[in-house]
Every structure is written in structure tokens, then in C-alpha cells.
Amino acid sequence: MPPLGRPLVRTRSQVVQDIDFTLRRQFNKDSFRPYQREIILAVLDGKDVFVQAATSFGKSLCFQLPAVIECGITIVISPLLSLMMNQVEALQAANVDARTLNSNTQQAERDLIYRDLSTGHPLTRLLYVTPELCSGEHFRKRLMLVYEQKELARIVVDEAHCISEWGHDFRKDFRRLSWFRETFPDVPVTCLTATANEQVRNDVLSTLGMNQNPGRLNIFSTTAHRPNLHLEVRFTSDLANDRYDNFITWLQGVYSRRSTGLRFSEIEAQGDRIKNVPGIIYTVSRQECDSLSAALRNDGIGARPFHAKLTKECKEETLARWIANDPGYSIIVATTAFGMGIDKDNVRFVVHWRLPKSFEGYYQEAGRAGRDGNAGLCFLYYSREDRDRVFSMLASDAIKDGERGNSINSVARRESLNRLAAYCEDTDGCRHAAICKYFGEDKVPFCEKACDWHKNAEDLKSRKKRGLASEEFVSTQREEGAYDEYWSE
Numbered sequence: 037m038p039p040l041g042r043p044l045v046r047t048r049s050q051v052v053q054d055i056d057f058t059l060r061r062q063f064n065k066d067s068f069r070p071y072q073r074e075i076i077l078a079v080l081d082g083k084d085v086f087v088q089a090a091t092s093f094g095k096s097l098c099f100q101l102p103a104v105i106e107c108g109i110t111i112v113i114s115p116l117l118s119l120m121m122n123q124v125e126a127l128q129a130a131n132v133d134a135r136t137l138n139s140n141t142q143q144a145e146r147d148l149i150y151r152d153l154s155t156g157h158p159l160t161r162l163l164y165v166t167p168e169l170c171s172g173e174h175f176r177k178r179l180m181l182v183y184e185q186k187e188l189a190r191i192v193v194d195e196a197h198c199i200s201e202w203g204h205d206f207r208k209d210f211r212r213l214s215w216f217r218e219t220f221p222d223v224p225v226t227c228l229t230a231t232a233n234e235q236v237r238n239d240v241l242s243t244l245g246m247n248q249n250p251g252r253l254n255i256f257s258t259t260a261h262r263p264n265l266h267l268e269v270r271f272t273s274d275l276a277n278d279r280y281d282n283f284i285t286w287l288q289g290v291y292s293r294r295s296t297g298l299r300f301s302e303i304e305a306q307g308d309r310i311k312n313v314p315g316i317i318y319t320v321s322r323q324e325c326d327s328l329s330a331a332l333r334n335d336g337i338g339a340r341p342f343h344a345k346l347t348k349e350c351k352e353e354t355l356a357r358w359i360a361n362d363p364g365y366s367i368i369v370a371t372t373a374f375g376m377g378i379d380k381d382n383v384r385f386v387v388h389w390r391l392p393k394s395f396e397g398y399y400q401e402a403g404r405a406g407r408d409g410n411a412g413l414c415f416l417y418y419s420r421e422d423r424d425r426v427f428s429m430l431a432s433d434a435i436k437d438g439e440r441g442n443s444i445n446s447v448a449r450r451e452s453l454n455r456l457a458a459y460c461e462d463t464d465g466c467r468h469a470a471i472c473k474y475f476g477e478d479k480v481p482f483c484e485k486a487c488d489w490h491k492n493a494e495d496l497k498s499r500k501k502r503g504l505a506s507e508e509f510v511s512t513q514r515e516e517g518a519y520d521e522y523w524s525e
């Protein structure tokens with residue numbers, strides 16, 4: 037008997053033809069990337085599917101394409117509003133009826149979506165929602181209606197590691213996603229992530245009830261390696277305070293290489309601009325986001341801030357104009373409000389202005405670069421003073437969460453930050469290998485001079501020696517509370 041909600045019965049060869057046709061017609065892509073076909077066939081086969089694959093692997097297609105082919109609606113649970121906006125806009129541009137329902141959705145659109153769900157036979161193919169929305173009775177009742185009409189095709193949890201990383205503390209609704217399997221036991225679930233260790237994966241599978249029927253579960257896991265990213269750590273200190281000059285010198289060098297010789301002719305022939313070098317700079321605080329982007333604009337560089345306190349209209353405009361490569365919008369200076377899942381194909385660099393709070397965050401954010409497969413440069417400014425500030429922020433977060441009654445997983449968070457600090461301090465090995473090792477891979481990836489260590493190990497060691505403040509100095513300052521300030525995100 038076919039499971040509820042999936043009334044369409046087709047032969048495997050018909051489905052195979054459909055997916056190739058749909059790939060070209062609807063998604064405008066010539067062929068599948070490795071493993072995409074296998075994953076999509078498992079999804080269409082009604083399996084529960086867990087996908088762990090590198091940033092920019094093309095995970096979204098693995099649920100978007102089945103959603104277009106199959107009858108019924110696919111509900112996509114996504115953690116960040118900017119990510120939903122990004123995906124829904126791309127799908128709508130490909131003529132797919134995709135929508136999002138979240139705290140920012142206008143009333144008219146909200147009414148339209150609820151009316152569509154109330155029919156029991158929604159026309160919407162993919163509906164992007166937050167976990168918070170999924171906990172609400174109003175939404176749940178509408179979904180029950182759709183399910184009764186056998187029109188609930190699939191539940192997708194994108195960035196599924198958030199169930200484990202955030203669900204235990206400040207976004208508890210991630211854990212309430214267990215409701216889906218409890219209420220719709222026969223509706224398949226697909227989960228996708230780039231950053232899950234074994235413990236996170238098990239947590240996700242058990243929360244969503246995907247481990248209850250192992251015969252129905254397919255797990256796809258591929259390497260975290262991104263060979264086209266060049267990874268580098270740049271050492272600095274409070275005393276040197278040289279990030280800005282260093283960055284401007286580097287960027288001017290890029291512009292100047294683009295304005296001479298063959299490169300210039302190519303750029304001219306393409307009708308491109310010399311300064312169209314899209315990038316992202318990640319800062320830790322809203323204040324630094326505003327001040328850094330203003331300083332860059334003052335120096336004639338098209339940089340815009342992106343953080344949680346900006347208006348919805350401002351964020352939407354910034355994202356749209358950055359994606360469109362508009363003049364004045366080449367560089368986004370962002371907090372982590374702009375990270376996971378953001379997809380723009382030609383991002384040429386990602387700079388971490390400060391040490392991120394976690395290894396996973398670093399990998400996710402760096403992964404915004406080079407999504408077209410061409411080279412991307414990712415460099416991180418590391419100072420020991422910042423390291424101590426971020427540790428001190430984690431400690432404050434733990435206290436604040438404790439006061440709010442949240443049992444924050446502070447041990448795991450400290451460990452992740454510890455590993456990231458160790459990664460930055462390390463001058464004895466390949467950066468790509470260190471990342472793959474962090475995500476539990478045994479195999480050492482091939483790195484073709486795509487990290488600072490492989491490029492010049494001696495130079496790396498001497499830059500570290502020259503660049504960092506000594507541990508003695510930093511620990512004395514720490515004792516005096518010099519790094520207790522709190523950067524508000």
C-alpha cells in the first residue's frame with residue numbers, strides 16, 4: 037500500500053526521466069552533481085533521508101526537485117529568515133510556487149497562504165517556515181487538514197544540526213519538531229546539514245523519530261572538504277590593530293590586478309566592473325558591522341551592513357542588490373545573522389574580522405565563498421585577545437541563559453571554540469585536513485597549495501611569531517578583566 041500523502045505511483049524509469057527533465061527545465065542545470073541523483077531517488081522513494089555534505093554541495097536541490105515533481109506540499113523548516121528569503125526568491129525566479137511564512141510575512145501573503153492550506157489541496161509546492169511557527173496550533177491545524185487530504189508530501193529540516201545546537205537552549209521549538217513524526221508517522225522526513233558530528237547526527241535522528249524504522253532511513257554522508265577555498269589565518273593583536281590597513285591593502289591589490297593586462301580585457305569584454313569583487317566580512321558586533329561598513333564606504337568601497345537590528349526592508353534590499361551585483365553592494369559586512377545557507381555563486385572572499393564563536397560557524401560562514409566552483413579566499417584575523425573575549429562572551433551567554441532557565445550546552449560550545457582557537461594557533465598542518473578531522477573524517481584531503489601551511493609553512497610560523505601578543509601578556513590582561521567586554525550581536 038502506498039504511504040499516505042503520496043498517491044502518485046510511477047515506475048522507476050519514469051521517475052528517472054522526470055528528474056533529468058525537471059533538472060533542466062525547472063532548475064536550468066545540465067547535470068546532477070555526484071550523489072545528488074542517488075539522494076533524490078531515495079527521497080522520491082519515500083525514504084527518510086539524512087544528508088551530510090560540504091557547504092555548496094547542492095543539498096537544496098535534493099529536496100526542491102522532488103517537491104516540484106511530486107503531488108502535495110513540502111514543508112521546509114529553516115532556521116534563519118535571510119536563508120528563507122534567499123531560497124524562496126531563487127525558487128520563484130525559477131517559476132516554482134514557493135512561499136515563506138514567518139514573523140516578517142506581510143498580512144496579505146499570510147492570509148493567502150493560510151487560505152491555500154485550508155483548501156486541503158494547496159497549490160504551494162514548497163512552504164518555508166520557522167520551527168517556532170510549527171509549534172503554533174493555528175499552523176498545525178491547517179497542516180492536519182492537508183494531511184487528511186493526502187497532500188502533505190514531505191517534511192524537510194534544512195540546517196538540521198540546529199535541532200541539536202540550538203534546540204537544547206534558546207530555540208526550544210527545534211526539539212518540538214518531534215510533533216511531525218508523532219502526528220504524521222507515514223510522511224517522509226528529509227534532513228540536511230553541512231556540520232554534524234556523530235553525536236549531533238544521532239540527536240537529530242532521534243528527535244525527529246527517524247531512527248524508529250532503520251529500514252526506511254537512508255543516510256548520505258560525504259566529505260566536508262572544499263578544495264576550491266584557499267584557507268588562511270592572519271595573526272594580529274590589540275596593540276598592532278592593523279586589520280583595516282591589511283584588508284584595504286589586500287583589496288586594492290585585487291582591484292589593481294583586475295585593472296591591468298589580460299584580466300582587464302576580460303573584464304571589459306564581459307561588461308563587468310573592476311570593483312565588482314563580491315565578498316563578505318563577518319564581524320561579531322552590530323556596532324562594528326555599522327562602523328566598518330561606513331569606513332569602507334568612506335574609502336570608496338561598496339560595503340553594506342547586515343545585522344538583526346536593521347529593518348526588514350533594509351535587509352531585503354541589501355541582500356537583493358548584493359545578489360544582483362549592484363554597484364555599491366559588493367561587500368556585505370555581517371554578523372552571524374547572515375550565514376548558513378546564503379547562496380550567491382560568485383562570492384570571491386570571506387573575511388572573519390574576529391574569531392567566530394564556534395568551529396561550525398567558521399566552516400559555515402567560510403563556505404559562502406566559491407560556490408560557483410571557482411577559487412575563493414577565506415581569511416580569518418586571529419588575535420589572542422579576541423580569543424579571550426569570545427570565551428568571556430560564551431561564559432556570559434551561559435549565565436544569561438541559566439537565568440532564563442535554559443540549560444545551555446556550554447561544555448560543547450567551549451569545546452567547539454577551543455578547537456577553533458587551536459586551529460588558528462596551529463602552524464604544523466594543512467587547514468583543510470584540520471577541518472575534515474574536526475568533522476570526524478579519517479581521510480586526509482588533497483590540498484593543492486590551498487592553505488597558508490601548504491603555501492609556505494615557514495612564513496606561516498614567522499607571521500605567527502611576529503603577529504600575536506604573547507600568552508604571558510594576554511593572561512595578565514585577562515586577570516585584570518581587560519577582555520570582559522560584551523559584543524552584542
Ligand SMILES: Nc1ncnc2c1ncn2[C@@H]1O[C@H](COP(=O)(O)OP(=O)(O)OP(=O)(O)O)[C@@H](O)[C@H]1O
Binds near residue numbers: 067097
Ligand atoms: N547539479 C547542479 N549543477 C549546477 N549547479 C548546481 C547543481 N546543484 C546545485 N547547484 C548550485 O550550487 C549552489 C549551492 O547549492 P546549495 O545552496 O543547495 O548548497 P548547500 O549544499 O545547501 O550548501 P550550504 O550548506 O553551504 O548551504 C547553488 O547555487 C545551486 O544552484
